Amino acid sequence: MTDTIKALLNLSKIDSYRAHLKQGRDDLQVQKSQIQLEITEQQAQALQKEQSWHKLKSEFEGLKDTLLTKESDLKGKEERVSSIKTQKEYLASQKEISVLKKEIMDLKAQTDILSQNVGNEELQYQEFKTLSENNLQKLNQRLLDIEERFIALDEAHRDDDKTYSELISQFPFPEVLKTYQKILERTVPALSQAEGNVCGECSTRLLPQTLLLLQRGQGLHHCGRCKRILYI
Ligand SMILES: [Zn+2]
Numbered sequence: 356m357t358d359t360i361k362a363l364l365n366l367s368k369i370d371s372y373r374a375h376l377k378q379g380r381d382d383l384q385v386q387k388s389q390i391q392l393e394i395t396e397q398q399a400q401a402l403q404k405e406q407s408w409h410k411l412k413s414e415f416e417g418l419k420d421t422l423l424t425k426e427s428d429l430k431g432k433e434e435r436v437s438s439i440k441t442q443k444e445y446l447a448s449q450k451e452i453s454v455l456k457k458e459i460m461d462l463k464a465q466t467d468i469l470s471q472n473v474g475n476e477e478l479q480y481q482e483f484k485t486l487s488e489n490n491l492q493k494l495n496q497r498l499l500d501i502e503e504r505f506i507a508l509d510e511a512h513r514d515d516d517k518t519y520s521e522l523i524s525q526f527p528f529p530e531v532l533k534t535y536q537k538i539l540e541r542t543v544p545a546l547s548q549a550e551g552n553v554c555g556e557c558s559t560r561l562l563p564q565t566l567l568l569l570q571r572g573q574g575l576h577h578c579g580r581c582k583r584i585l586y587i
Pocket residue numbers: 547554555556557558559578579580581582583
């Protein structure tokens with residue numbers, strides 16, 4: 356193996372590792388976004404359930420107020436019956452009382468149903484809240500784990516960057532380095548080991564002459580298809 360290839364392989368090992376880290380970081384970012392989305396959805400659902408419970412509750416309170424007003428109306432009218440003088444007024448008053456009583460009965464039936472509904476809605480909301488709080492806790496823990504893995508990745512990356520810059524600055528073959536970096540912009544790794552008579556990365560058949568020169572360690576050779584720098 357030529358010195359050029361040896362130097363490039365050192366570099367390539369780090370580049371592959373860096374690409375691997377980057378992929379890991381991208382995957383984590385995707386996971387993180389998904390978890391954040393789940394959290395937002397859970398919170399929105401909890402809010403919706405709470406709002407629907409509150410709406411029903413205020414409807415119930417309103418109905419109860421109406422009921423109280425009607426009941427006190429009825430009480431007033433019943434109290435005034437004794438002071439009525441004429442038969443005509445008495446009949447009118449009895450009619451009003453009977454209408455009120457009917458209204459009160461209907462209202463009571465409605466409030467009973469509504470009261471049950473409010474209770475059910477509250478129960479559902481509380482159950483969902485407990486469930487979603489547990490879920491949120493788990494999701495937040497997963498986010499924390501991801502953050503920790505980000506930190507670990509950064510740590511690994513930092514040492515890596517230092518070694519890499521040193522290697523680049525001390526690289527003995529500047530022209531080869533340029534070629535290598537150009538390939539690296541397109542594909543990782545930028546080197547490919549010949550396997551038998553094919554390129555180890557893209558499996559394209561190599562020319563016999565290329566193989567011969569590679570064996571002799573003469574010059575820099577590229578795969579005809581993927582353009583990677585070949586070595587054996
Ligand atoms: Zn190839």
